[in-house]
Amino acid sequence: xxxxxxxxxxxxxxxxxxxxxxxxxxxxxxxxxxxxxxxxxxxxxxxxxxxxxxxxxxxxxxxxxxxxxxxxxxxxxxxxxxxxxxxxxxxxxxxxxxxxxxxxxxxxxxxxxxxxxxxxxxxxxxxxxxxxxxxxxxxxxxxxx
Amino acid sequence: xxxxxxxxxxxxxxxxxxxxxxxxxxxxxxxxxxxxxxxxxxxxxxxxxxxxxxxxxxxxxxxxxxxxxxxxxxxxxxxxxxxxxxxxxxxxxxxxxxxxxxxxxxxxxxxxxxxxxxxxxxxxxxxxxxxxxxxxxxxxxxxxx
DNA sequence: ATTGGTGCAAATCCTTTGCAATAGC
DNA sequence: GCTATTGCAAAGGATTTGCACCAAT
Numbered sequence: 001x002x003x004x005x006x007x008x009x010x011x012x013x014x015x016x017x018x019x020x021x022x023x024x025x026x027x028x029x030x031x032x033x034x035x036x037x038x039x040x041x042x043x044x045x046x047x048x049x050x051x052x053x054x055x056x057x058x059x060x061x062x063x064x065x066x067x068x069x070x071x072x073x074x075x076x077x078x079x080x081x082x083x084x085x086x087x088x089x090x091x092x093x094x095x096x097x098x099x100x101x102x103x104x105x106x107x108x109x110x111x112x113x114x115x116x117x118x119x120x121x122x123x124x125x126x127x128x129x130x131x132x133x134x135x136x137x138x139x140x141x142x143x144x145x
Numbered sequence: 146x147x148x149x150x151x152x153x154x155x156x157x158x159x160x161x162x163x164x165x166x167x168x169x170x171x172x173x174x175x176x177x178x179x180x181x182x183x184x185x186x187x188x189x190x191x192x193x194x195x196x197x198x199x200x201x202x203x204x205x206x207x208x209x210x211x212x213x214x215x216x217x218x219x220x221x222x223x224x225x226x227x228x229x230x231x232x233x234x235x236x237x238x239x240x241x242x243x244x245x246x247x248x249x250x251x252x253x254x255x256x257x258x259x260x261x262x263x264x265x266x267x268x269x270x271x272x273x274x275x276x277x278x279x280x281x282x283x284x285x286x287x288x289x290x
Numbered sequence: 291a292t293t294g295g296t297g298c299a300a301a302t303c304c305t306t307t308g309c310a311a312t313a314g315c
Numbered sequence: 316g317c318t319a320t321t322g323c324a325a326a327g328g329a330t331t332t333g334c335a336c337c338a339a340t
Contacts, residue, residue, distance in 0.1 A: 020294060020339050041329080056297045061330060063295095077224035079275075082329060093260050095269045108263035110255065115238050115276055118253035123283035124240045130224075131260055132275045138268035165314050165319060187304080201322045206305065226330095227304060 006030050013070045027052045028063045032073055033087045038103050040082040078103045078132050091129070097137035106133065151175050158215045172197045173208045177218055178232045183248050185227040223248045223277050236274070242282035244289075251278065 010029045014021050031047050032039060041060050048055040064085050067073040076084040078096040084103060093106040112129045119126045135141075155174045159166050176192050177184055186205050193200040209230050212218045221229040223241040229248060238251040257274045264271045281289065 018294095018340095022295065022339075024296075054297075057329095058298085058331070059296055075224075077222060077277075079220075079222035079228075083224075093263070095264045095267065095271070097269075098272070104267065104269070106260060106263045106267065108260040110257060110259045112255060112276070114255045115251060115253040115278055118238070118251040119240045119278045119280065122240065122249065122251065124242075124249070124278065125281040125283075125286040126240070126278045127243070127280035128278070130277045130279065131257070132222075132277075133260055133264045133269065133271045133273070134275065135264065135272035136270040138270075141270040163315095163319095167314070167320065169321075185304090199322075202304095203306070203323085204321060207320085 004030070006033055010067070010070070010072060013072070017070075019066075023052060024055055024059050025063050025066070027055075028060065029067060029072065032064070032067065032085055035087075037086050037088055037105065038076065038084045040084060042082060044085070074128075076103065076132075077130065079134065093131040093133065095133045095135065095137070097140050098134055099136060099140040099143075102137050104137070149175070151178055155212070155215070155217060158217070162215075164211075168197060169200055169204050170208050170211070172200075173205065174212060174217065177209070177212065177230055180232075182231050182233055182250065183221065183229045185229060187227060189230070219273075221248065222275065224279065238276040238278065240278045240280065240282070242285055243279055244281060244285040247282050249282075 006029065007026050010025065011021050014025070027048065028044060031044055031051065035047070041057070041064055044064065045055070045057055045060045048060065064073065068075045068085065071089060074086045074089050076086050076094060078084060078094055080096055080101040080103060088105070093108050093110070094103050095106055096103050110131070112131070115129055116126045151174065152171050155170065156166050159170070172193065173189060176189055176196065180192070186202070186209055189209065190200070190202055190205045193205065209218065213220045213230065216234065219231045219234050221231050221239060223229060223239055225241055225246040225248060233250070238253055238255070240249050240251055241247070255276070257276070260274055261271045
């Protein structure tokens with residue numbers, strides 16, 4: 001498993017936390033990055049069948065959660081059934097189609113600090129703010145008409 | 146099943162859509178309203194054991210979704226496992242604790258129209274915007290320290 | 291050599307589906 | 316009476332757990 005540039009941040013973070021560098025972690029990290037955004041655990045698992053056969057579903061889930069903890073990926077709960085993992089970690093919103101489940105990025109500049117402030121005022125310790133617009137994607141809106 | 150004031154809006158909406166007025170629908174509607182906010186389908190089902198024994202889980206789910214369709218309740222997907230149903234339908238944000246799963250209302254005045262606009266620009270037909278702040282509630286933040 | 295990670299299988303949790311029986315309209 | 320709703324049982328999908336083995340440090 002020769003280290004690549006993609007691996008470096010992960011390796012450093014793992015070492016810093018005294019956690020182990022395993023092929024599963026490296027490959028899953030690569031997969032999430034090279035794929036289109038918004039992958040499900042299931043999609044990662046399927047892709048692994050090629051790159052690292054024998055990898056188990058629990059390992060995929062554990063590793064994706066680890067990457068999220070490390071800040072390398074972002075978890076998205078768009079209410080479409082499966083949790084999505086996004087290699088794009090900077091703040092952005094998502095649209096989620098109620099009918100087909102498609103989730104897309106939205107580039108909107110909204111100041112969400114009032115929401116975080118409200119949370120803090122309530123004694124809550126905010127870590128992340130998620131904005132999901134639900135409705136109908138272009139295709140499904142057309143199909144309905 | 147003597148009609149109450151709580152029932153009226155539901156009855157009117159059902160009639161308008163040619164749908165039937167059933168005891169299950171009336172009671173579930175009442176329950177969601179009289180309880181604290183953010184009830185799960187499971188909680189409603191449990192409460193029904195008292196008010197209308199024998200009601201099935203599928204009926205609870207179908208009815209809550211119907212109420213959401215009618216605009217009488219709001220579905221909330223806070224990423225805490227179960228879908229929540231909220232009798233408070235006007236726009237407001239939520240905080241969701243990563244550790245204990247507690248979901249609370251947040252009263253923050255944020256203009257979310259830029260997000261809706263971005264969605265529309267992308268050809269998406271927005272129906273609702275959901276804002277969820279995830280982090281640690283007061284209790285869990287204290288417990289961790 | 292330690293012990294954190296992994297794979298396997300099974301369990302759990304939430305929700306939906308298929309179908310016959312029931313009850314609104 | 317017609318057909319939407321219901322209940323039952325069972326299936327389904329996503330994720331987690333328990334435990335023995337393996338491999339990174």
